[in-house]
Amino acid sequence: MTAPARSARLRPTLYVLAAVVSVQFGGALAAVLVPLIGASATVTVRLLVSAAIMLAVIRPRLRGRGKEAWRAGLFFGAALAGMNFAFYQSLATLPLGVAVTVEFLGPLALSAVLSRRLRDGTAVLAALAGIVLISQALTVPWAELDLGGLAWAAAAGAGWAAYIVGSRAAGRHFDRLDGLAVALVVAAALVAPAGLATVELPALTVPVLAAGAGIALLSSVVPYSLELLALRSIPPAVFGILLSLEPAVAALAGLLVLGQGLTGLQLAGMGLVVAASAVVMVGGTPEAPDDAPGGGAAPARAADPAAEQAARLDP
Secondary structure: OOHHHHHHHHHHHHHHHHHHHHHHHHHHHHHHHHHHHOHHHHHHHHHHHHHHHHHHHHOOOOOOOOHHHHHHHHHHHHHHHHHHHHHHHHOOOOOHHHHHHHHHHHHHHHHHHHOOOHHHHHHHHHHHHHHHHHHOHHHOOHHHOOHHHHHHHHHHHHHHHHHHHHHHHHHHHOOOOHHHHHHHHHHHHHHHHHHHHHOOHHHOOHHHHHHHHHHHHHHHHHHHHHHHHHOOOOOHHHHHHHHHHHHHHHHHHHHHHOOOOOOHHHHHHHHHHHHHHHHHHHOOOOOOOOOOOOOOOOOOOOOOHHHHHHHHHOO
16 A cells, blocks of 8 residues: 555544544533533533634535435534533533443444444444543442433433434535534524523623633534544444544543543553554554445545545535
8 A cells, every 4th residue: 555545544533533632622621611601501602603613714605505415414413412412411410421431322332333343343342341441430329320411411422423424424415514514503503592591691701702712613613623524534433433532532631631630440441442443543444335324425535636526526
């Protein structure tokens, strides 16, 4: 394999890894903002700012879109709204580690269902074990768990799985990042009523809004853009396993930003998660199946702009 070919196969993986780092450090910033204005208001600020930035930068082309494209955009937006809103609500009653563990069952389950190789199934199990260790879910007393919070976290996991499928479908029907811009507008419109109904306006100070803008960039604009580009080249099963790095990066972000230390079990869990992701990366990126959710194969990334544009136009 030539160097350009190896680079083209590695690039989507690097997109996912950069997205993981960005979203977890954005999450650390959100952990500071939620106690100030509430979960619903925080996710509303995040999505509203994200939508405004993407509309201004991307300027998506809306005319000439078919019904398939609009269905993909609406589904993607609904998945974004549900995933973010449900996860922030779960944090109101659940310890963060437990909420993250339950939520991550969504993409892990998607990876297990879509994968057709024993190696990937083993990697899913290893990643799941690592996630449990990192989150310290086994050490949290059952009496402290809230069934409503668990339901919200499970809903967030389902939303995350839907986001993976919806992002891939939007990448097939929209050029560049147009689908993401449309989806963010839809998501912001869906969560805004709850956020506006619960926020106290005096709490929306300039520093709070600045923090909201930072969360929007780190947790939405940057990672969603990178993930959308990556999903044009790698199937949802591999994408879901690569996302298993998120708990490990979250532990690092907690250490650097929030001063949260790491236990021996957490370090062991990080090793399991990194090893599971390495199994996928070292093994290479398999071709996307033609019967992937959403219908049809995603266009492959091309080596030059002209070929890339031609791939986008290929149905």
